[in-house]
Amino acid sequence: MARPCSIALILAVPTPEGIFHASYGRAGLRAIYFPGEDGLAVVQPSGADAPAAVEMWHDLTVAAVQSALGGGGVKALPPLDWSGATGFQRRVWAALLKIPRGEVRSYAQIARQIGSPGAARAVGAACGANPIPLLVPCHRVVAARGGLGGFSAGLAWKVRLLTREGHLIQDQRLDLW
DNA sequence: ACTGGGTAAACAG
């Protein structure tokens, strides 16, 4: 499913790991794009062009992304624009935000937590639809039996992030890399 | 280790 790429303000997020991009809607941060994702018409307005609110949000986003990449805790997030998401997706993503740095949950645990035991698979689908990976930490959700699950920006990123947060990962698929 | 059925949700038609 394509991520929303309609009318939005897109600003660059420079990091030591490459240039991410952040997309903003009226209500706040709408999506994060990882380095190298194609198909983006990147608009980098001069400072004066961006509304003041977006400038403030973007400052928070940049700080949060850089901190998250360093394995540190994320202190503050800009408001998140989840318009267009289903109720189920919002419940899943809200649950992800409660996972402390350095901990992981299984898809089934998240399902139970939001009151839909047995919806583990649907939780996986909601994670895949998460437009704000890294800050809405879907990389902290793994399969119950030691598997990795997936990651929209690529499993290599998931492994890097988890390793940085102190987890040792083993997954058969990694041998292929 | 492998298999099969169960499961909830989103989506196309």
Next chain:
DNA sequence: CTGTTTACCCAGT
């Protein structure tokens, strides 16, 4: 509405 697809789970071989 039905059929298809999912970043899953668990109890059986």
